[in-house]
Amino acid sequence: xxxxxxxxxxxxxxxxxxxxxxxxxxxxxxxxxxxxxxxxxxxxxxxxxxxxxxxxxxxxxxxxxxxxxxxxxxxxxxxxxxxxxxxxxxxxxxxxxxxxxxxxxxxxxxxxxxxxxxxxxxxxxxxxxxxxxxxxxxxxxxxxxxxxxxxxxxxxxxxxxxxxxxxxxxxxxxxxxxxxxxxxxxxxxxxxxxxxxxxxxxxxxxxxxxxxxxxxxxxxxxxxxxxxxxxxxxxxxxxxxxxxxxxxxxxxxx
Numbered sequence: 001x002x003x004x005x006x007x008x009x010x011x012x013x014x015x016x017x018x019x020x021x022x023x024x025x026x027x028x029x030x031x032x033x034x035x036x037x038x039x040x041x042x043x044x045x046x047x048x049x050x051x052x053x054x055x056x057x058x059x060x061x062x063x064x065x066x067x068x069x070x071x072x073x074x075x076x077x078x079x080x081x082x083x084x085x086x087x088x089x090x091x092x093x094x095x096x097x098x099x100x101x102x103x104x105x106x107x108x109x110x111x112x113x114x115x116x117x118x119x120x121x122x123x124x125x126x127x128x129x130x131x132x133x134x135x136x137x138x139x140x141x142x143x144x145x146x147x148x149x150x151x152x153x154x155x156x157x158x159x160x161x162x163x164x165x166x167x168x169x170x171x172x173x174x175x176x177x178x179x180x181x182x183x184x185x186x187x188x189x190x191x192x193x194x195x196x197x198x199x200x201x202x203x204x205x206x207x208x209x210x211x212x213x214x215x216x217x218x219x220x221x222x223x224x225x226x227x228x229x230x231x232x233x234x235x236x237x238x239x240x241x242x243x244x245x246x247x248x249x250x251x252x253x254x
Contacts, residue, residue: 003035003174006199007189011044011178023053024104033176033199038108042176042199045104052095060107061085062154064121064218066180068100073116080122082144082154088112103178103218119144121156134167134230151225156180157217164240165208167230172202174222182215185243187236208233210240212247 009032016028027045034041039059047068055061065081072083073091085092087110119142126140142156152173159182168187176199184192188206192198200206202223209215 002037002201003033003040003199005201005204006033006197008186008192008196008198011195011197014044016046023055023057025053026051027053029104032197035108039106040108041106042197043104043106045102047096047100047102049096049098049100051100052093055085055092055094058087058109058112060087060110062105062107062220064103064178066101066103068096068098068102070094070096070098070100072118075116075118077118078120080120082119082121084117084145084154086110086112086114086116089114089116092116105220117145124156126158134165134169134228136164136166138163139165146225150223152221152223153225154218154220157219159209159211159215161212161214162244163214164210166232166236168205168207168233168236170203170205170229170231171200171221172227173224174202175200175226176220176222178218180216180218182213183211184215184217185210185240187233187239191243205231208236208240210243212244 011030011032014030014032016030019025019027019029024045027047030044032042032044063083065077065079067079069078071077072094077083121142124142126142128140129135138160140158144154144156146153177197179192179194179196181194186192186206187208
């Protein structure tokens with residue numbers, strides 16, 4: 001049984017559970033999606049200041065620090081730090097010196113191999129992708145990792161205020177996302193705000209997208225790289241316009 005389709009939930013609407021065993025014992029865990037067969041999961045974890053744990057075992061771990069600060073091995077982690085920790089990588093000691101929240105993705109077991117990878121999302125450069133069919137100007141991405149064996153991709157996508165996508169899309173692979181900042185209207189599921197999450201199986205139609213204030217997303221694919229088939233949903237322009245008109249287009253600061 002694969003993970004169920006989760007089109008849009010508030011991560012903070014999921015009740016936290018205190019972990020008393022395993023590498024993250026002592027943290028509070030909100031499980032956003034999970035595979036009951038292979039044990040993989042995407043979680044939002046809260047760590048108290050001074051927490052530490054050894055990420056040992058056969059499961060790679062991917063994490064994104066949302067707030068707080070700490071250390072992974074010899075690497076400093078701060079808000080906006082992303083990390084990939086392969087099975088068997090050393091050193092794997094994780095410590096948080098402040099109260100910290102992080103997205104933690106626990107992967108299926110894999111053979112040991114590879115090095116720890118760290119990206120400071122704040123410092124990483126955006127790459128515009130307007131040359132891609134169906135993607136208008138104003139959307140850019142920061143590639144975090146493409147798995148050399150599986151082709152799975154992790155990336156940050158940002159859109160300017162007022163950005164409007166005009167085409168729907170379908171992917172053959174799983175796509176999951178967590179809205180980090182801003183707002184987003186998805187034509188198939190409605191408005192999303194910071195802290196909202198989705199896990200979408202392959203072949204599920206979604207989009208187009210619209211944003212009033214701009215948006216910053218964390219995305220991943222599972223089962224391969226991102227491939228897109230585009231279409232043109234009816235009545236999208238009217239729906240997007242109603243979304244924009246739901247709040248003032250201009251509000252003076254004083």
